[in-house]
Amino acid sequence: MFGCSTDEEAFREIDIEQQQSISFDDLFDKLDRIPNMIVSNNESLKDALKDSRPGDLIILAPGIYDLPVSVGVNNLSLFGAGKIIIKNPKDSEGSIFSNSNVQNLNLHNVKLENYSDSPEIKQLQFDTRRNKRFISYTKEILAGDIAHYTFSVRLGNKDYDYVNIHRLIKESSNTLGEVFMVHGANQNFTDIFLRAGASIPSETTSLPIFLAKSDVDVWGIDMAWTRVPEKTTDLSFMKDWGIKRDVQHLNKAMKIARIISGITKQGFGKMNLMGFSYGSAVLYGAAGYETTINSARRNIKGVIPVDQPIKYSEEYAASRETSCVRGAEAANAIEDGTYFRALGLSPLAQLAINDPNGVSPAIPSFTNLQFILFVGANTYALGPSSTPTWHFVAGVYNGPIPVDLNFTEKERWLNLLADFDSGPYMPFQILVDMFECECGEKATFIDQNLEDINLPILNVSAHGGSGESTFLTPTLTSSSEIENLMIEFFPDNPELDFGHADLFMADNANSVFWDPLRIWIQSH
Structure with a gap:
């Protein structure tokens, strides 16, 4: 059986023999843009349709949706990531449109049952030429049984509107928890997470491999600025590249990750988000932004800021x-x-x-x-x-x-x-955004919705890094579940204690940080 719903009365899974699972290539050939919302059960379908806007593209997890639905906007597209049936449980057929002025409902892999026919219901048309793809990928096997996928994703039509999405997964077993990682400043996912200075990454030297070996589905991003080639001479295009742009890219990358997770039978659900250093500012900006949008458009279910405050207490004036x-x-x-x-x-x-x-x-x-x-x-x-x-x-x-x-x-x-693998250029606007947020003299995109964040928080720090200075920021949210994990060996000598990068490179990092992180991820 395959499905993602907890609403057993209204949403029914489809037998695996009947499941027409969509492949990577089928998905990437047909999608011409990143979906606006992802639906995995009846409640999320109702939520998505209620919040839909003209032209939205909604991805649906495979299954039978038994509920009356209503489409109230023009040019809505429903894309099934497998076999989808939306069934009206009422005795007689009814229109799926809320009124006669609604036009163009576009479907792919979606069958409507007990809804009246309408010429406005059409099949999605695709340009399947490979050079029209917005995504490509490579795969390698690491540490014996861990698949490492790298997806190159085009997010716009300008130069350098690309990010990389990484996935590490033990494909021989079902996953137990998931995390999406955002790297720090002047580095990328491979630099600090995957290899972290190790010549051959393994479960003792690489956090992503350690987690994947324990059946965590590990995702991460290389921000667009890491992909700007060193030979580039005119960098004026980077003038306005700030945290808001990175949050927008992260939002799209997490949607893609959730879709790929779903079509590979690991579920379409929201993900835990971890941000290291500068990545913590992106994390708080992303979680704050999601408080301003409908639940169906959100990607984050828990946050893990690592060794970076965005606000300082008086002790750190x-x-x-x-x-x-x-x-x-x-x-x-x-x-x-x-x-x-x-x-x-x-x-x-x-x-x-x-x-x-x-x-x-x-x-x-x-x-x-x-x-x-x-x-x-x-x-x-x-x-x-x-x-x-x-x-x-x-x-x-x-x-x-x-x-x-x-x-x-x-x-x-x-x-x-x-051996830094990332590009040599980090936009100054990102630093302006971060430092202005920490300064506190003006509202910024990073902290403008900080107090509305209501997600579980695991706040990680190194005593010789940002340490206790990180403790304030989580308390400024509305979270009712905050846990602080500070790695500390010399309480009276922070100058000798566990440092910022020791969290990912130390010989004992897997026991003092990685395993507690795994436990938290798998329980959230």
Whole structure:
């Protein structure tokens, strides 16, 4: 049996022998745009039709929908992701249209029963030429039995209107929970989640593989700015690329993920959303935006912000003031015609690998290796940071300069920086949006609906990263279920404690963070 409803009286599953399951290629050949809503049971169908707008495209999960429905807008399209029957339970046939002025209901894989015929009910027409697709994909097998799909998705007609969607799944078993991940600044899904500096990703080095091995359906995104080629010289198109644009892309990517999950028999339901660092700002912006739209248009059922506040308590007033200054600096950079931030650490990390004892071109009093370890363990000493002791990875010291790393193998840290797979350009407008939100002197897209968010929250932090500064933000929502998970080994010495990137790279990350995360995901 196959279906996704809990309403057993009104929604009936279709026997697997009768199920005409739609394939990837059939789906991608026919869809010419990203659907507006996804329906998986009677209640969500009623909700979707009630909120539908002219021209909307609605995807329906396979099944028999026993209920009277009414279409009240023009040019509505219903696309069945398999065999769909919408059956009017009334004794006599009735019109599916709410009034005679409604025109053009377009159907694909959808059969209406006990509704009167109408010339306005038509079959969807498709342009099935492959070059018209808005999506393509590749597949590889990792760690023996984990399928890693990468979907390239075109979201518009302009240059660089593309994102990547990743999926990792153990295809030999049914999934138990799902999560959609948003990466941090100046990185992509592969950089920090999938490989995180490991030469060969495995369940001990890769969070997505660890979760997939435990039957979690893992999804993620590479934002459009990560796909801008390094050779690009004119970056003026990036001037207005901010958090709102990334939230819009995330919304579409999560819809695609839910559809693919559904047609591969893992359910069409909403997903847990995890955002790391900058990704937490995207997460709060997305969850806040969804409070302004109908439930049928939403994708998120729970949120997992990781090591990033978007609001500071009075205890962290200095951090808030720092954000005000950094926001103004980023805005000035845009005004002066610089539209992106590039870290430029990859060449320096390559030097640390190939010539560790050579003189660093960044700080001549350091060797190449010392400088890269200092960047990781003493990040707070190199410029303004979220907290006074904020660092990427915890160090081991013999004097003021780190000689090794405490929780993460130094080779992984070097490889992470040397092999960044993401594009080198992160829009300054994103930083303006983030810092203005943290500053708090004006309302932003990120926090304008913060107080209306009413979803379960697992707030994760590293004591040597953003730590307790993250505790305030979840309390500013309307959530009745907030859990804080702070990774801490040195309560009195945050400068030596678990760092921002240790969460994904440390030798013990799978026990102190990944497994508690798995438990939370599989219970929500």
